[in-house]
Amino acid sequence: MKIAAACYPVDGPDSWAGWEDKAEAWVADAGADIAVFPEYGAMELAAITGARGLSAEMRAVSEALPRAWDHWARLATRYDIHILAPSGPVFDGDAPVNRAMFLAPSGKRQAHDKRVRTPWERDPMGCAPGGAPVLMDTTLGRVGVQICYDCEFPLATRAMAEAGLDVLLVPSQTEAMAGFSRVRTGARARALEAQCVVAHAPTQGQAAWSEVVDENTGAAGIYVPSDHGLPETGILAQGAMNTPGWTRVELDVARLQTVRTAGGVRTRTDWPEQFGADAVSIPPIPLVSLR
Secondary structure, eight states: OEEEEEEEEOOOOSSHHHHHHHHHHHHHHHOSSEEEOOTTGGGGHHHHHTOOSHHHHHHHHHHHHHHHHHHHHHHHHHTTOEEEOOOEEEESSSSEEEEEEEEOTTSOEEEEEOOSOOHHHHTTSOOOOOOOOOEEEETTEEEEEOOGGGGGSSHHHHHHHHTTOOEEEEEEOOSSHHHHHHHHHHHHHHHHHHTOEEEEEEEEEEOTTOSSSSEEOOOOEEEOOSOTTSOTTSEEEEOOTTOOEEEEEEOOTHHHHHHHHHSSOOHHHHGGGSTTGGGOOOOOOOEEEOO
């Protein structure tokens, strides 16, 4: 499996054609089976409409996302690639949810919502918590998504691990190094405890016209548990800070299964032995086919 995580610069496209050309150029350059784009990367769609101000930006992106997802779907089929498209606010009711869309070459798609909101998303954005997580059964293995802050909490990823998680995708948007470091630490922790590969894709650059993505700091990274047959650091690949482009790896997912059954430690299996594990009931997670 080839995985590409984007350090994605937020631009201000002035037309749909310009935005579509950018999206296709990135997908064409990915050279992977899975391409991961960041949280709130869809906010650049607001620039097409000229929307300004927090509420106007969010409404504009919500209205534009169905058209954008259709374009990502065409690219997934054209380039035979699985794409986690950039997330953005979607108004299902009075309050928006932060939603990313995963698109398979088969034409199938699956939405993923951010569950745990940051203080900024609570106020002033007024976001609502999204729906429960799902795990996707793809031709490449079982793939899950945890959007930014969500990856700093373990239980949803644990539910995915119990359902056979292979690859966890973590799109993020952080304005400062401290925020980026928190998400990267969470991503690496989920790789360790779930014994899976985690691909982290952040936004990059400045967008002074936007109240949501005006400042962006980060570097893409792809992480695994540090164990037999895998890097001793747990880092498969690490991009340069604040440098736009793809960070890519090629990984035999079977190596993860070997680590789970014959590694130096068995964190996925040994989860129930930790203190307090019997006090936490983790609901089963839906498995959705995107083959």
